[in-house]
Amino acid sequence: MNFFETIFKYIGDTYTDRLSYFPTNIRVSLLIILFCIVAMVELYIYILFKRASKNREEKQIKYWKEHIDNMLANVVIYDESDDTDEIIAHFYPKIKKMPLRNPIVNNILTTEILTYHKNFTGKVPEVLAVLFHKLDLDKKSRKKINNKNWETKIEGIREANEMEITDMAEEIVKYTDDENGLLRMEAQAAYIKLSPSNPFHFLDRAQERILDWHQVVLFEIITKNKKLAIPSFSKWLRSPNDTVVMLCLKLIDHFMQFDAAEEVQRLLKHHNPKIVKKSINIIGKLELEDAEKHMFGVYFDHPDEIKLEILNSIGKISSGNYAEFLSSRIYSADTKIKMEAMYAIKNDPDDGENKLKEIFKQTTAENRTLIKHVLDNRIKP
């Protein structure tokens, strides 16, 4: 009798043959124990396989990473004086020999090309862009953009953005108003860079909010991209999307777009106080004298925060047309409004400082203290 026969006989004698004589609770317990043992063995086998496959994958990643690292580092340091075609002809066959259908190889190669493309100038990005295209990695990016998973979509959009694959702009534009905020942001940022003819088209169709932090990102992209043809942002000031209006106001402010003056004045009656406040701020910065009467017209309809902005803008315009109005404001109950009005009077080109000194002689003790403060040029408003 061999080893296994001995074990089976033991199990048979102890359990199987006697199973029918055991009470029900013992039988159930034995079945549960049996189930647990089988489950545990299965689990061990599963973990073992997983570990083995992970180890194999890690080895593969390490091997291919080393190989691709060396290959691309050689591409990057290739002599700049050489022709791009010559460099491509030298390296393309070598890279093509790699198993590019293997997702590990494909991912490493894509990531490394993107990294080098981002970090170097000169011939390197040009060579890498040609390689990216010749190796059909752009097709992979296109597939990623059309994937169901939003994270994969973002990955594809980032690749298209970094490698400047302009013909993907039309595929990306549909995500610029996606309900997923991260995807939307990535698509908008990429679209600005990739759309050659109409990079701000996404603003026409934006119904979803452009979040505040995303506005900062877009602002940076738009203002730092020197290749971008900057349109007049006033055409989006009638957008039903308040966040689009806000972003455009920030851009009008940055690019000092005087042609937007009329539209900005119209926004003084906007329902959103943040937009009203920003419009007033722009009117002040652009010193739009024509808008003074409109600001004066809405002054009493607004809360103190906007009143302060109006006084500040009147001060910046400093036309002297509203000197009396400003003088009356120094008797406001709010100290901040008093101060802002005093600074506005001080800015009056028609000897504002002397006007304040005149007021100083006749006004209240509190106002006199404030005027002293305002007239002290060492203190910045």
Add this chain to the structure above:
Amino acid sequence: MSKILIAEDEVLMLKALEFKLKKDGYQVDVASDGRQAMDKVKSETYDLILTDIMMPFVGGMEILSYIKNDPLKKSTPVLLISAVGLENVVLEGFSLGADDFIYKPFNLNELSVRIKRYIKQNVF
């Protein structure tokens, strides 16, 4: 043969820089984080140090500060690599004694020429 230390936490960039400078005929030592770089700076003498500003454990500015405060090492040219060209960072770097700033993205050949110039200056 001039000896250069490259401190850069992005492995890929480190490799490209290492390959390029070796191709240019330098003896190259590499560090993939700030701590490693600091250890090497303390124990070895280099003709030039090329370091990233943002690195784990010890930043490029700390390495720069250490070198420029050491009487024996302060003549070693230090070139800082940075992805951000923020005015205050640049000012801090120069005030600590950095010899040059390299902003990402950069041209490898331009970097190579700059390094050559600093090493020449330091030799004569």
